[in-house]
Amino acid sequence: MTDAAKPPLDLLIAAPRGFCAGVDRAIQIVELAIERYGAPVYVRHEIVHNKFVVDSLKAKGAVFVETLDDVPDGVPVVFSAHGVPKAVPAKAASRGLSYLDATCPLVSKVHRQAERLVAAGRHILFVGHAGHPEVIGTFGQVPQGHMTLIETEADAESFVAADPDNLAFLTQTTLSVDDTAAIMAVLQRRFPSIVAPKADDICYATSNRQAAVKAIAAQVQLVLVIGAPNSSNSLRLVEVAEREGTPGKLVQRADDLDWAWLDGVGAVGITAGASAPEVLVRELVDKLATRFTVTEREVETTRESIAFKLPRELWAA
Ligand code: SF4
Numbered sequence: 001m002t003d004a005a006k007p008p009l010d011l012l013i014a015a016p017r018g019f020c021a022g023v024d025r026a027i028q029i030v031e032l033a034i035e036r037y038g039a040p041v042y043v044r045h046e047i048v049h050n051k052f053v054v055d056s057l058k059a060k061g062a063v064f065v066e067t068l069d070d071v072p073d074g075v076p077v078v079f080s081a082h083g084v085p086k087a088v089p090a091k092a093a094s095r096g097l098s099y100l101d102a103t104c105p106l107v108s109k110v111h112r113q114a115e116r117l118v119a120a121g122r123h124i125l126f127v128g129h130a131g132h133p134e135v136i137g138t139f140g141q142v143p144q145g146h147m148t149l150i151e152t153e154a155d156a157e158s159f160v161a162a163d164p165d166n167l168a169f170l171t172q173t174t175l176s177v178d179d180t181a182a183i184m185a186v187l188q189r190r191f192p193s194i195v196a197p198k199a200d201d202i203c204y205a206t207s208n209r210q211a212a213v214k215a216i217a218a219q220v221q222l223v224l225v226i227g228a229p230n231s232s233n234s235l236r237l238v239e240v241a242e243r244e245g246t247p248g249k250l251v252q253r254a255d256d257l258d259w260a261w262l263d264g265v266g267a268v269g270i271t272a273g274a275s276a277p278e279v280l281v282r283e284l285v286d287k288l289a290t291r292f293t294v295t296e297r298e299v300e301t302t303r304e305s306i307a308f309k310l311p312r313e314l315w316a317a
Contacts, residue, residue: 009292014212020205022104026081048275085140128172156186168195217244227273234273254287
């Protein structure tokens with residue numbers, strides 16, 4: 001198509017978007033581990049929920065497995081950014097495996113809070129999504145029976161407490177800010193003495209990306225979110241757009257784009273989940289530019305400057 005024949009398309013690109021400090025750190029840990037110990041370096045679970053990232057690390061010598069049983073003796077293993085139950089490093093140590101923990105420090109912070117609350121005799125209501133590795137990891141910080149999963153407002157309404165005056169709640173880091181506030185409100189109404197974290201445990205990156213999408217959603221007719229179907233924070237970005245009344249679509253790569261979504265659309269919002277690299281945003285913009293004369297505008301709602309330290313073992317590398 002010649003440029004003159006291409007219809008115009010405004011692109012509003014949300015900022016912040018894409019990689020957060022925890023994902024950046026986790027990827028660096030795998031790369032530095034390969035540099036330091038040589039390939040292969042085993043990684044338990046996808047280091048972050050993004051196929052492009054996982055494939056790039058595979059090409060450098062990372063091997064991804066789901067359980068420690070698949071890690072041979074004598075090779076280093078990295079635990080993913082989502083965190084692991086305590087039993088996992090304990091098992092690695094018992095086998096004499098050297099391991100690096102890429103758990104995001106903001107997830108580790110929730111783990112330590114959980115331990116402290118249980119030590120203080122509280123039962124924890126954990127607001128999160130069943131089956132997500134972060135939830136499995138956080139449940140695995142405390143003995144069984146001390147934590148109950150709350151996924152919805154209905155769960156918060158129906159929970160029966162054995163000791164209503166001895167409760168606390170914590171949350172997954174990648175939830176919807178709005179849904180979580182509603183669930184917290186139910187818990188605080190039903191159990192006025194419940195111990196709450198200062199605000200919630202939703203991390204800065206999740207909140208900032210949701211606020212940035214909210215800021216553009218009303219100005220466009222379609223929001224494209226780059227992210228994986230198992231990426232909790234990416235799915236939440238689609239929901240935020242839809243709640244603002246704008247259709248949201250999750251795409252892993254530019255090739256997932258369905259041109260029919262663009263019928264009658266003059267302005268598109270673009271964002272990326274915390275585990276999606278910027279190169280995939282550029283790929284999507286380039287693909288749109290094959291059929292449209294695109295005009296890009298970045299809409300920045302806040303600027304992030306957070307970075308996390310690498311594990312001590314890798315400092316020299
Ligand atoms: Fe850490 Fe938040 Fe990024 Fe998860 S989304 S890795 S909790 S900064």
